[in-house]
Amino acid sequence: MAVKSVKTPSTSVDDLNRIVHANHWAPFSVLGSHELKEGTSTARVIRAFLPEAKRAWVVDLSGGEPGVRVPMESIHPDGFYVALFPTQTAPFPYRLAVESHEGFSWEFVDPYQFAPVLSDFDLHLLGEGTHYRNFERLGAHLRQHEGVAGVHFAVWAPNAERVSVIGNFNHWDGRRHPMRSCGATGIWEIFIPELSQGEVYKFEIKSQVQGYLVKKSDPYGFSAELRPETASVVWDVTRFDWHDDDWMRDRQKAQSLQSPLAIYEVHLGSWKRKTEEGNRFLTYRELADQLVEHLKETNFTHIELMPINEHPFDGSWGYQPVGYFAPTSRFGTPDDFAYFIDTLHRHGIGVILDWVPAHFPRDVHGLGFFDGTHLYEHEDPRLGEHRDWGTKIFNYGRPEVRNFLLGNALFWLERYHIDGLRVDAVASMLYLDYSRKPGEWVPNIHGGNENLEAIDFIKRLNELCHAEHPGVLTIAEESTSWSGVSRPTYLGGLGFSLKWNMGWMNDTLEYMSKDPVFRKYEHGALTFSMIYAFNENFLLPLSHDEVVHGKGSLLDKMPGDLWQKFANLRLLYGYMYGHPGKKLLFMGDEIAQWREWGHDTSIDWHLLQWPDHQGIKNLVSDLNAMYRSDPALYEVDFEWQGFEWLELHDWENSVLAFLRSAKDPGDSIVVVCNFTPVVREDYRVGVPSGGFYREILNTDSQRYGGSNVGNQGGVWARHESHAGRPYHLSLRIPPMGVLFLKMPTAS
Known part of the structure; x- marks a missing residue:
């Protein structure tokens, strides 16, 4: 079709300036292909903002490939181009062609010619906070749309004036790919053709509030750059070929409350490192093979991973996550992480993930002050800040925020076959006055200190996880006397499968630190745990928290000479495995590490050359084997x-x-x-x-x-x-x- 390009007055000066200066809240109403009516005549106009172009063309594909090039007219020195098709009224397929000022030429599919991807039903569910597979719609998704391959981006930013996708593909220029606003839902979306897996991106958000401009990582991003870089990475997390059918089929029985549960708690960054290669991390695939061998030797049933969500600061151990949907890139890709889980499952080992819905860090690329307002967190610092940790508290009363967290829990269970969630810092969620002085907290509507919105969220979390995935474990790290933590919600409980027995842990370690000559005066510290042992479904933890921050290692806590220290440690482990309750032991404790745990160095595996340390490993292995083989030690743990x-x-x-x-x-x-x-x-x-x-x-x-x-x-x-x-x-x-x-x- 031979068509002459002409300048058109149909683009208003206001629209033109808003596009050029990246201030337009509805870029799809200007850019792309539009019907143009002037008087009784109709035509079609195609507009594009191409700041890199010296010249530009529309490649008309209505007659098929290779198409007809129609010159576009520059109507703004910053690169706004238009082409008018006076005899064409219906939309037709096309590409854009560009010649840069440096003389380079290329063609691409215009993202502004595509209809929305999100349906009205998606938007309705997302808006009311009941789209529990929100991760299937928000974030970045490789897909075919209207017959074209590309990536669909969507993000929630209700107080934004403009949101753009930025990345290497557009020189991180927020003017190039402003997104479509989906109205009152506050969701923005765009389909960008021809992008592929591995693309690095962020969202550039210009707020309606005081023109606040910020570049944010994708809250729903499935992969992320290695720190200190902070961008998200496009990744398809649905393509991994799983081979753990046997484990998934039998999991419900393996994880019942009447089954043995011996958990090995691991920080992947310091379990073992390649010291001969600059003290580098092991990859997920290296960890999978080596951890399986170790877990088989020591007879643990499960592994619990300290948080593996993407996080910027190694020293947070993962407890200040930014990428809630992204396994950290420190150890490899999302596919590598899936391989890690799959390998453990194929060897009959369950995987529990340490999950952090209680708070998130202040990092500028993260969730905080996301669209120029306190979107994910409470605005009032008496409700929205953990001053002890320097972090923000989720606003559990906001439907979209609850939906974000609930969807995230299901994401790990479904996309990565995670077998359980150990929920961190539950006590801080339950109490409005947690670690706060009088005047630093706001009572609930009844005048009490219970966080009613967080309690409701926790109950819904447990109901949803157990209903959607029977047999998964939810485990509360809860340090107070809150009643019914591990009781069903229909009986008034919070609905967790298990609760960490922090009282047993504190009393036992305090007792074991005493010189044996004085222990008779502390006898009640041992017997006290049986007064409340069956009030909850308890798990006995000797976790990472007990071997950091100057507390010393478990071996170092033990009194006496060298022989007595090792004997006391053997005694502690024997008593733990005899006591009612499921078991958890932190890495390094199984070889009696002398120094307390450090996140940036490997466990002291060389200690196994000494008989005393090898003896402790032998004991842990035999305790686990005995525990797993004899129902008397696990079948009736909670009665x-x-x-x-x-x-x-x-x-x-x-x-x-x-x-x-x-x-x-x-x-x-x-x-x-x-x-x-x-x-x-x-x-x-x-x-x-x-x-x-x-x-x-x-x-x-x-x-x-x-x-x-x-x-x-x-x-x-x-x-x-x-x-x-x-x-x-x-x-x-x-x-x-x-x-x-x-x-x-x-x-």
Whole structure:
């Protein structure tokens, strides 16, 4: 079609200036292909802002390839071009062609000729905060749109005057790709043809408030640049070929409350490094293979990853995330992370993710003050700031913010097959006065200190996760006496699967730090945990928090000489595995690391050349193996039927003895703990039945670095009553040791 290009008066001076100066809130009403009516005649005008162009053409494809080039007219010195098609009224396919001032030429598909991607129904759900797969619509998505391949971008910025996508593809020029406003929803979108995976981008946002201009990473970005760079990266997270069908099919049974759960907590950046290559990180793929080998050796059932969301500061350990939907690029690509999860699953190891919905950092490229207003956070600092941590608090009462977090939880469960979420800092979410002095917080509508909006969010989170993915675990790091944390929401609880038993952890470590001669005066610190042990579904944590900030390592906390330190550590682990509750141990604790944990160096693996450290690793491995193989130690963790005191009151000798039982009451294990360095000869423990009690584990075994004091494989119960029971065992209890004795089953 031969058409002459002519200058058209149809572009108003106001529209022209707003486009050129990147101030237009509706660029699609100006740019692209539009019907033009003047009097009784109609035509079609194509407008484009091409600041890099010396000359420009419309390549008319209505007759097919290669198309007809129609010159465009420059009507503004900054690069605004138009072409008028007087005889064409209907839209037709076209490309734009450009010759730059440097003499380079290229063609591209005009993004302003495409209709919206988001449907009215999408916008409705996103607007009311009920689009729980919001990650399928917002962010950057590779897709075919109207027969053309490219990337669809969408972002929520309701108080923006203009939002643009910027990146290498447009020289980071916010004038080049301003987005379409989707009205009252506050969502902006654009489809940019011919972009591909790996494109680096941000959103440039000009606010309606005081002209605030900022470049933001994508809140829904699936990948990100390696720090200190801060841009998002286009990535298709749906293409990975998973091979974990067996694990996913059987997961619900493997993660039931009646199953063993022994968690290895890991910080991926410091578990192991390549010291010979400049102390570099291992990649996700290297970590997958090496961690599987270690977890198989030590018999853990699960791994818990400290936050792997993209974060700018290594020293935050991931607890100040910016990229909520992006696994950190420190260790590789999103596909590499998926490989990591897939590999662990194929070897029967579950993966729990440390998840941080309580707060986010102030970094200028992040969520804070996103569109020139307090969008994700409360405006009032008494509600919106964690002063202890220098972070912002999510506004849980805003539907879009709740939707962001709920969608993020489902994203990790669905896109990466995550098996559970350990929710960080729950106590800070529950209480409005958390770590605040009088006058620094705002009471709720009833005058109380409960954060009603956060509580409602937490309940909905747990309901949604458990309904959509039965068998996944949600675990609360909650340090207060809040009632019903791990009880169903329909019973008035918060709905978590498990709660960290911080009381047990604090009391036990405080007790173990005492010189054994004084422990008899602290006996209640050990027995107190059983007063509340079944109020919640508890997990016993010896986590990273206990080996940082000058607290020393677990081994270093133990009193006494070298032998006693190792014996005390073996005692601690034995007592932990006998006590009701699921288990968690932080990396490095399984080899008795001397120094406290540091995030920028590897675990001291060289310590395993010494027998004492190898002995601790052997003990952890055997404890896990025993724990996983005997239902008496895990099947009835959260009810009194699974526990019975056999010796509670011997504070003078610092001895505890108790019975752990499976659902079958005949399947039981006697656990005896001696918290002093004195061998207890002929120590009597009353038991409910006769027969031979086999010693299945002794923490004082020479295999673990102990003195080999024990009972030569077991002991026969004597038919003499003791402590109200018809039989008793006469035991040789090792110094600072724990005995596990398998009760004979009834014949």
